[in-house]
Amino acid sequence: MTTADSSDGPQRFLAPHLRSLGTTVFAEMSALASATGSINLGQGFPDTDGPESVREAAVAALRTGQGNQYPPGIGVAPLREAIARHQERFYGQIVDPDTEVLVTAGATEAIAAAILAVVDVGDEVIALEPYYDSYAATITMARGMRVPITLHPPDFRVNIEALRAAVTPRTRVLLVNSPHNPTGMVLTDHERTAIRDVAVEHDLIVISDEVYEHLVFDDRQHIPLATLPGMRDRTITISSGGKTFSFTGWKIGWAIAEAGLLNAVRTTKQFLTYVSGGPFQYAIAGALDLPDDYFATLASDLQRKRDLLAEGLADLGMQVFPPEGTYFITTDVAPLGFTDGMDFCRQLPHLAGVVAIPHKVFYDTTAVGQTLVRWAFCKRDEILIEALQRLRAITPATSP
Numbered sequence: 001m002t003t004a005d006s007s008d009g010p011q012r013f014l015a016p017h018l019r020s021l022g023t024t025v026f027a028e029m030s031a032l033a034s035a036t037g038s039i040n041l042g043q044g045f046p047d048t049d050g051p052e053s054v055r056e057a058a059v060a061a062l063r064t065g066q067g068n069q070y071p072p073g074i075g076v077a078p079l080r081e082a083i084a085r086h087q088e089r090f091y092g093q094i095v096d097p098d099t100e101v102l103v104t105a106g107a108t109e110a111i112a113a114a115i116l117a118v119v120d121v122g123d124e125v126i127a128l129e130p131y132y133d134s135y136a137a138t139i140t141m142a143r144g145m146r147v148p149i150t151l152h153p154p155d156f157r158v159n160i161e162a163l164r165a166a167v168t169p170r171t172r173v174l175l176v177n178s179p180h181n182p183t184g185m186v187l188t189d190h191e192r193t194a195i196r197d198v199a200v201e202h203d204l205i206v207i208s209d210e211v212y213e214h215l216v217f218d219d220r221q222h223i224p225l226a227t228l229p230g231m232r233d234r235t236i237t238i239s240s241g242g243k244t245f246s247f248t249g250w251k252i253g254w255a256i257a258e259a260g261l262l263n264a265v266r267t268t269k270q271f272l273t274y275v276s277g278g279p280f281q282y283a284i285a286g287a288l289d290l291p292d293d294y295f296a297t298l299a300s301d302l303q304r305k306r307d308l309l310a311e312g313l314a315d316l317g318m319q320v321f322p323p324e325g326t327y328f329i330t331t332d333v334a335p336l337g338f339t340d341g342m343d344f345c346r347q348l349p350h351l352a353g354v355v356a357i358p359h360k361v362f363y364d365t366t367a368v369g370q371t372l373v374r375w376a377f378c379k380r381d382e383i384l385i386e387a388l389q390r391l392r393a394i395t396p397a398t399s400p
């Protein structure tokens with residue numbers, strides 16, 4: 001996650017405490033993808049847009065002048081009400097759309113606003129490692145300290161002993177992400193309860209990134225941490241319309257929390273973007289009310305794609321760790337003879353015309369991710385099949 005910070009390097013204008021941030025690997029790999037004509041299984045965006053009715057709702061909002069001028073700072077009422085209905089319909093969680101819901105510029109802004117609101121200089125934030133790259137960046141901007149709890153293959157379970165041992169008097173926040181990017185781990189009842197126990201016992205704030213809430217497989221269930229006893233008043237739940245409705249470019253996200261806690265997030269958010277995405281807020285409001293069938297089909301389609309890509313990657317000789325949720329598969333490329341996932345991913349576009357992301361960039365401290373690679377499967381079937389075809393170029397030569 002860190003890059004060199006020599007005083008005459010490209011980072012020289014950055015304030016010293018930010019010099020570890022560098023450029024995200026996604027920019028490098030997506031540039032490599034277009035330069036080499038590669039299939040991009042790196043960055044996690046779908047290659048088909050979401051429902052036509054939702055797109056048309058955005059067009060209608062633009063045409064009728066809904067949201068073309070600054071919307072309210074907390075988000076337009078129809079969207080906040082739709083978010084509240086969604087939480088009740090799927091999780092039985094009752095939230096007040098006027099005081100407990102805040103619309104943000106994607107989940108990314110909600111994460112930044114939440115961290116900047118509650119983390120002070122030197123405060124410790126415990127997070128599941130490997131982690132989404134914006135976590136490290138925003139904790140650094142707040143001048144907080146990252147404390148990783150490492151998830152290990154093959155099943156990436158949360159080590160509860162390690163979690164308990166990581167808490168210190170400086171711990172302020174538990175930053176949790178389930179379904180988890182990049183590993184695909186989905187918290188079990190046991191893990192959720194243990195996280196709850198630690199949070200309550202030490203009076204911690206929990207930031208729960210649930211952007212993959214509808215992408216869970218094999219009849220697993222997503223349960224928001226905020227719905228566990230003792231969690232309502234200490235949890236900031238974050239999600240967005242990007243992953244659920246396949247409109248990642250619209251950047252309509254939200255934070256849900258008890259009114260006092262939400263007010264803290266609102267305070268920082270107002271000076272980040274103030275507001276964004278007016279007409280898209282109306283369109284996502286409609287999307288959240290789509291029938292159950294939409295959400296079920298989204299998950300079952302992706303589960304099928306998971307199986308397609310997982311089987312294909314296993315056939316190529318990699319060790320595959322099939323995800324329980326999200327749209328990412330993790331593999332170990334060591335069986336192919338590679339000793340470094342970053343090298344593998346930098347060579348892959350040239351060797352096979354495919355782009356993937358090395359897990360290494362999602363870690364601070366450990367060598368656990370050294371040979372792990374992440375592949376996105378939110379792509380059309382024919383693209384996944386074509387990618388697998390191309391990847392045969394990297395299979396170690398086998399005797400006939």
Ligand SMILES: *Cc1c(COP(=O)(O)O)cnc(C)c1O
Binds near residue numbers: 109241
């Ligand atoms: C994609 C993603 C986000 C960002 O969501 P946006 O709504 O696009 O800002 C946040 N957290 C995780 C884990 C993600 O994968």
